[in-house]
Amino acid sequence: SQKIEQNSEALNIQEGKTATLTCNYTNYSPAYLQWYRQDPGRGPVFLLLIRENEKEKRKERLKVTFDTTLKQSLFHITASQPADSATYLCALSGGGADGLTFGKGTHLIIQP
Amino acid sequence: DGGITQSPKYLFRKEGQNVTLSCEQNLNHDAMYWYRQDPGQGLRLIYYSQIVNDFQKGDIAEGYSVSREKKESFPLTVTSAQKNPTAFYLCASSYTGEGYEQYFGPGTRLTVT
Numbered sequence: 001s002q003k004i005e006q007n008s009e010a011l012n013i014q015e016g017k018t019a020t021l022t023c024n025y026t027n028y029s030p031a032y033l034q035w036y037r038q039d040p041g042r043g044p045v046f047l048l049l050i051r052e053n054e055k056e057k058r059k060e061r062l063k064v065t066f067d068t069t070l071k072q073s074l075f076h077i078t079a080s081q082p083a084d085s086a087t088y089l090c091a092l093s094g095g096g097a098d099g100l101t102f103g104k105g106t107h108l109i110i111q112p
Numbered sequence: 113d114g115g116i117t118q119s120p121k122y123l124f125r126k127e128g129q130n131v132t133l134s135c136e137q138n139l140n141h142d143a144m145y146w147y148r149q150d151p152g153q154g155l156r157l158i159y160y161s162q163i164v165n166d167f168q169k170g171d172i173a174e175g176y177s178v179s180r181e182k183k184e185s186f187p188l189t190v191t192s193a194q195k196n197p198t199a200f201y202l203c204a205s206s207y208t209g210e211g212y213e214q215y216f217g218p219g220t221r222l223t224v225t
Contacts, residue, residue, distance in 0.1 A: 004154070034213060036216075043204075043218050046215070049211060091155075095211070096208065096209070097143035097160070097162045097206060097209070098168075099160045100145075
């Protein structure tokens, strides 16, 4: 069955440093990979989408890479700030509007 | 303001009762989705609909039912057949086609005792 793994432990990063989150998947050939941010008690908010034929995508301080050979995506937040503290979810889709398959998320804590 | 709304934010029910969760969007999206989230878990897909009057089961549809009579609305009924209904329920919508992000509502936290 499809499986998505994200860092199961909380990730503590010093303010100003780069935070790197990992998403690994098995038994899946996604057409798209998406990253969402979720704050406690709230719905996820979309951050970035990367297609299977793209290696890297950037948006302001955010960068996503997608390696379909390694079956892995890395999500980077540069110049991290305490306001970046949240849970970050990786989600895969095969294309179309069939719904997303989510990982459990990584809880990121940026310490001042 | 365009967006997706869910109501109520908190819902309490007794075991054995059916309960309906509301989801409305004014984003003109064709596709709508229901997910369930349990503590420390990722979101799991319950049902989705790509067009009015049509919907498909997701990974955990047992004990749930939906309807899609209007483009803007996609209510979810949690029936008494759902063995562990207490959870955080999230509704989302998106354009159909390739590679569109999903917009999520604020969620409904359902507690069944």
